[in-house]
Amino acid sequence: MAAVLTRDIVKRFGEINAVNGISLRVPDGEFMVLLGPSGCGKTTFLRIICGLEQQTSGDLLIGGNVVNDIPPRARGVAMMFQSYGLYPHYTVRNNIAFPLHTQRVPREEIQKKVEWASQLLGIGHLLDRRPRQLSGGERQRVALARALVREPTALLLDEPLSNLDAKLRSSARQEIKNFQQRVRLTTIYVTHDQVEAMGMGDRIAVIDHGRIRQVGTPTEIYEDPADLFVATFVGAPPMNIVTNGGGYLGFRPENFLPRDMIAEDAATEFSFRVDRSEYLGSERIVYGVMDGFDSKQPITAKLPPAHVAEGSIRPGEWHPFAVKNSALRHYDTNGNRSSHH
């Protein structure tokens, strides 16, 4: 059974379609990431699932029940907000207990569940503090405990790491992922950060302009993007796209290497003129143009740095480069993946 299922959800704000027909199936226990640029409709879609927004059309099923007209409080989902949305005037204990209070759970049971959730997240010693006395990491754990305590059908997270600095972000990411794997809670996680998406998601739904462009595991999304948007949105630097006859040809920078570095025979050769290169320690990014192929962006190649140190790649010169054929992706004129490859 799918924990969350949407059928053709549309949300219109005035003239604009913020969500433009999203159908998505999130099975029980899955960690689903909604990835897209800001303004793509992913947050609106999440708010529709929890009921803070009402869809213009389409069906939403949570735990097998149609909840289109059910208010948020009766949907049985939990949500964690960008800055956690802890209740500043309650203690940690009452913050965690709040979802149970609203459901009129008996007092002893509330106590038991709060104990259990705070144990699980290691915040037992913080129960009598107030949110403003907590560090960022502790706040996140309180928010998770509050989300967990009511045993929701699904946990929704709206860019929970975007307010943290880079250092804290990776440990917070770790913690959310560990937590999810431990309790196997169905999770829908919204982010614009592809590193978060790739690192955390069981599956990723890439969204743009209110539509899903591709749903798949991180490997599928990265290795085999369904269209040019996904190809260029995921990956840093993004996939190289060049016009090729009636369509487009795509290949990842790390697959674009000097001919002599590719052992396979089944490879396509290109003539590559290097304009500029950046040394990044673990790798070297080389920018340039390809003979006979047009591209909107400079073509990039990601090389092991040692290779360039030998002086074989010099700016301004043409070099024989190649991509092994299995790493080449073909797209038609509309930007969709062609069937033949």
Added chain:
Amino acid sequence: MLRPFARSLRVAGFFLGVAFFVILAAFPFYWMVITAFKQNSDLYKVTNIPFWFNEPPTLEHVKYLFEETLFARWLLNSLVIGVCVTAITLITAIPAGYSLARMTSRKGEALGIMIFLTYLVPPTLLFLPLSRIIAELGLQNSMWSLVLVYPTFTIPFCSWLLMGFFKALPVEIEEAAIVDGCSLFGAFIKMAIPLSVPAILTVMIFTFTLTLQEFVYALTFISSSDQKPITLGVSTDLIRGDVFFWGEIMAGALIAAIPVAIAYNLFLDRFIAGITGGAVK
């Protein structure tokens, strides 16, 4: 050589200016205090220097005020009026301010501005029709007419102030409560209200001082002495015919003015922020 001289001249000029403003603003109050505690024989002798006590100060005027006039009654009236008006204002303005703050689209802002503009409709334009309406309701000459009418200016102003405050409150907290099982109304009661206690306190004190300051409606609707609020009583009822009881009048004015002045001083900055509505951002 001239420099230190010019500088001290400038400093002297500066403090002279400050002194001018302090005297201009505060002298009438000093004058109230002096008059309120002077003996009549001291007060009404033109040859005495009027700025201080030529004879020992006295509590005679204050005593007279409480024993021989309706002063205590006026104080009580003002208190009752203030409490009732504050209650009515809070009950209507808190939900209104919240609703206006959370309304999506332009509708909320337009409605808010409209409500605020009614604060600018002056009593002198409304007192005639209102006096007829109050007569129809059988409230003429009763302080309850003021309880009915004062919210016409406190509600608009306080709704506007509270709207500004609720707008500054993060929506996330209410939304978290809604997802956690509250109704929209529950989120308003359990989250928005407890989190805006300071603003609500401000509005309470504010409403109270506004009712104490009002004069025009009280003058128009009330003529019986025992129904008057304190401002009206002190300024119109201590004058018998042509005889002014200056000692009593000033004592009464002082007692009524002190709490208002203190409250106002404390909340002035919020008041200014309210009426300028963040004109400078």
Added chain:
Amino acid sequence: MAVIAEPVVKPVPRFRFILDRREVLETILVAPAILYVLLLVGLPLLLAVYYSLSAYTIYNPTWKFVGLANFEQILQNPTFLDTLRNTFIFTFGSQLLGLVLGKFGAFLLLQPFPGRKIVRALIILPFAVPVALATIAWQWMFDSLYSVINWTMIAAGILTRDEAPNWLGNPYLAMLCIVIINAWRFFPFAIVIFLAGITAVPQDVIDAATVDGAGFWRRNYQIILPMILPIVAIGLIFGIVFTFTDLSIVFLLTMGGPGGATSVLGFAGFQTGIVSGDVAHGAAISLFMLPVLLVVVIFMLRFIRRREI
């Protein structure tokens, strides 16, 4: 490992969700305030307009429609024209004086000096105290016999006792008195408005102007003043509205006298409509405030709109 419970979605009757609809709840919450204001501000305003077009008096409460007859009669009355003139002199005289005092006061209070907080609190007193009580205090200071102002001037040798002015008995002096009292009442407000404006001017703008070679006066009048103009305009609007429609100062201090020299619109409306019971004419007199108020409202709305863009 936690076991995920059964979905908690229980069938709940639809009507229970009516308060979960944002528009419904918002309407319900804002309705009491709107209704109160509509019933006790909107309705009376319409009623005032109707009274002014009728022959309504408290002795003869008729709804008979007489068109603009009341307005014609009022305008033919020379006393009313004096009242109108007085209202403008009173309003603009006191606002101008208040603004000038406010500008200088703000300039002084902007500098840090020991005791500034206390000085500020003292200076705000005139605005904080109920206007009726302050007026009474001034009346005592303007007393024909015991005026402390006259006493001081006599003691300083400026006047003799025989030359001492009867402040409230002389038409020109009486007007001066009400202008002074109102300016006295509003200048603290002007100070606070100026201060709020000036402190909101970003310091880097002022620094930039200084670096660009702007002197003290240029900084003040070409940089700061234009930037604080919006906030000063709002303050001025409040001052004008509350002064133009004021009744209490004149009522307590001069009763419009001597000889109608200080009669203003609010006072005339009160005398005619309440004291004499001629509701129709009183309403018509009061309605002369409306054009001024409308101008102010339009200005405000335009101002607010411009700010949004």
